[in-house]
Amino acid sequence: GQNIDQPTEMTATEGAIVQINCTYQTSGFNGLFWYQQHAGEAPTFLSYNVLDGLEEKGRFSSFLSRSKGYSYLLLKELQMKDSASYLCAVGSGAGSYQLTFGKGTKLSVIP
Amino acid sequence: ETGVTQSPTHLIKTRGQQVTLRCSSQSGHNTVSWYQQALGQGPQFIFQYYREEENGRGNFPPRFSGLQFPNYSSELNVNALELDDSALYLCASSFFYSYEQYFGPGTRLTVT
Numbered sequence: 001g002q003n004i005d006q007p008t009e010m011t012a013t014e015g016a017i018v019q020i021n022c023t024y025q026t027s028g029f030n031g032l033f034w035y036q037q038h039a040g041e042a043p044t045f046l047s048y049n050v051l052d053g054l055e056e057k058g059r060f061s062s063f064l065s066r067s068k069g070y071s072y073l074l075l076k077e078l079q080m081k082d083s084a085s086y087l088c089a090v091g092s093g094a095g096s097y098q099l100t101f102g103k104g105t106k107l108s109v110i111p
Numbered sequence: 112e113t114g115v116t117q118s119p120t121h122l123i124k125t126r127g128q129q130v131t132l133r134c135s136s137q138s139g140h141n142t143v144s145w146y147q148q149a150l151g152q153g154p155q156f157i158f159q160y161y162r163e164e165e166n167g168r169g170n171f172p173p174r175f176s177g178l179q180f181p182n183y184s185s186e187l188n189v190n191a192l193e194l195d196d197s198a199l200y201l202c203a204s205s206f207f208y209s210y211e212q213y214f215g216p217g218t219r220l221t222v223t
Contacts, residue, residue, distance in 0.1 A: 004153075031210055042115075042201060042214035043154065050210075087153050096142055097210050098167045101153030 002026045004102035006088050011108045012078055020073045020105045022088030031091040032064050033099060034073045038084045046073070046086075075107075083109045115204050115215035123221045124192050132187045132218045136204030142166070143185040144212060145177060148199040160185055161207050189220075197222045 012018040035043035049064035091097040146154035156169035160179035203212035
C-alpha cells in the first residue's frame, strides 16, 4: 500500500518563500506529483518528478529523493492567490498513472 | 478544446439509494480516473478506465462500479448508498501514457 505524509497547515507571508514537505512509503512508484486545490475547486497539476533532483517551473519548484521517500514543493515570491491546499501524490500503475494522494497541506498566505 | 465536465454538480440522495455520476473527458483523452474526496481529505483513487475496461481499482467495495463508453466518457455508479459516501467525486482524464491528469469540477454528493 501507500502511505503519504505532509503537514496539515502552513502559514507564510506574501513575498516570502515556503517549502512544503512530503514523505511517502510505497509499494509501487512511477512518479511524484504535486497538485494545487483552491477551496471548492478541482485539483490542478503543478509538477511531476520521476527522477531524483529539482524541477523548476516559474515560481514553483519540486524536489524528489526516491531513496529517502521524500519530496518538497517550493513556492517563491508568494502571492495571496497561492492560498490553497497543496496535494502530494504518488503515482503507480503500468503504463498509466493511478494517484494516491496525501491529505493535503492548507497554505495560508498573509499580508 | 473543451475541458473535463461532470454532471450533476450537486446531488442529494437517501441512504440505500443508487446514484450515477457522469464525466466527459477532455477532447482526445482515452483514460478516465475517478476519485472520492471527503471533506478535509485528499482524493482517494476509486478506479481507472481505459479502452472501456477497468484498468486498476483502489480500496473500494464492489458497490462502486463504472463504465467507459466508446467516446471515452464515463459513469460512476454507487449502489446501496451509505452516509460515508457523502463526498466530492472527481473524475480526471488523460492520455494513457501521460502523467498529466486533468480534473473536472466534481460532483458533490450528499447522502442523508
